[in-house]
Amino acid sequence: MRIAQLQLSVQEETEKNLDGLERMMEQAASEKPDLVTAGEMFTCPYVTEKFPAYAEPEGGRTWQRLSALAAAHHVYLAAGSVPERDEAGRIYNTAYVFDREGRQIAKHRKVHLFDIYLENGDGYRESATLTPGDYFTVFDTEFGRIGVLICFDIRFAEAARIEADCGAKAILVPGAFNMTTGPAHWELSFRMRAVDNQVFMIGTSDARNPDSGYTSWGHSILTDPWGRVVGQMEEQEGYMIHDIDLSMADQIRRQLPILSARRRDLYCIKTGEGVVE
Template sequence: MKIAQIQSHVYSEKMENLEQLEVRLRELDGQKPDLVMLGEMFCCPYETSLFPSYAEDEGGPVWSRLSSLAREHSIYLAAGSVSERDEAGKVYNTAYVFDRDGRQIAKHRKVHMFDIQVEGGQHFRESETLTPGDACTVFDTEFGKIGLCICFDFRFPELARRMVLEGARLILVPAAFNMTTGPAHWELMFRSRAVDNQCFVAGTSCARDMQANYVAWGHTLLVSPWGDVIEEMGEEEGVIVNTIDLSYADKVRRELPLLSARREEVYG
């Protein structure tokens, strides 16, 4: 399975981000990726006050463009996350996945709200404008089952473990760590989850923009079930492309049987 992770700049004009994506996908055509992944809120500046104004219904202009691009390039498109509004007017941080025919095959609404106050560091409250989702998301592909969550969700080991118990051998995490949490926990967290769950983990961020109100850490990365960093970017715009074999997760689980050796009666 060839996976491409796009670390893009976020423009304030929503559809300009889709135009940028279209250029990147044309550039990737020659490498024939199976799955292309984007970052969290890749077409909306990461600011709580802006999420409602950028929000669209499922099936809106952004959704439609993403579906068309997946079909045009015959890829699985894990379209980072976008601001979604439901029929009741609630706003969510939502990740859509489209198959090679442009059909939506997965949808994850961020479950855990990023509400933090780090002394001398980052302050952010997603719950000011966003509503949490309530589902664990795993979807099927020709390569096997893949899990999906968004950024702060991945800090909760219970959710990652549930995805793996439901069959995921790769977990996709569009994310936007910042200049406080990124240096401290980004690589540490992704490697820890990969080792604990013996699965591939792909964390995709948007590029760093020092002029933005919220400055992303960047450092898009891909980690193996053994905890090795297969590739990691810096803070700049770009793309990494890697070929992985999901059966390697099965090999690691056979040789170091963490999942099958669990003692749930002890854990309570």
């Protein structure tokens, strides 16, 4: 399975960002990727208060263009994430996945919202405008089953484990770690989740723009089921392409049976009055 990870510079206008996606997909087309990925909120600035203004319904203009691009290039398109507005007016951080014919085959709404307060003064509160998702997401391809998480979701071990338990051999993570969390935890997080669940972890970031309201770390990354970094970009706009074989997950799981050796009978708190899950 050939994966193209597109690390795009985010502009103020949605159409310019979609144009950028289209141009880079055309650049990568000669290498015939099977799956194309992009970063978190790649169609708008990553600024909480701006999300409602950019949000569109499923099936809206952005959705239609993404669907058309998947069909035109005959690829699976996991087009990062975009702000979605539902019928009740709630706003989500949503990742759509389209198949080679442009049909939507999966949709993940970010489950864990990024509300942080760091000692250096950095803070960010997605919950000010976003609603959290309430399910985890996997989808099937001819290569095998793949999961989807979004950025902060990767920090919660249960999220990746649930998707691995549901059969995922690779997990896509559109993300936008910042200049504090990125150097400290970006690579570490992808290697940890890869080792924990014996899966490929595919993290695609936005490119770094020091002049934006939120500065992304960049460094799109691919780690294998043994926890090795297969490839990692720098901070600039561009793309990288790698071939992976999802059967490697099965091979690693046979050699080092972490998942099958789990003691589910003990993974609870036992009290004198019974068992508390």
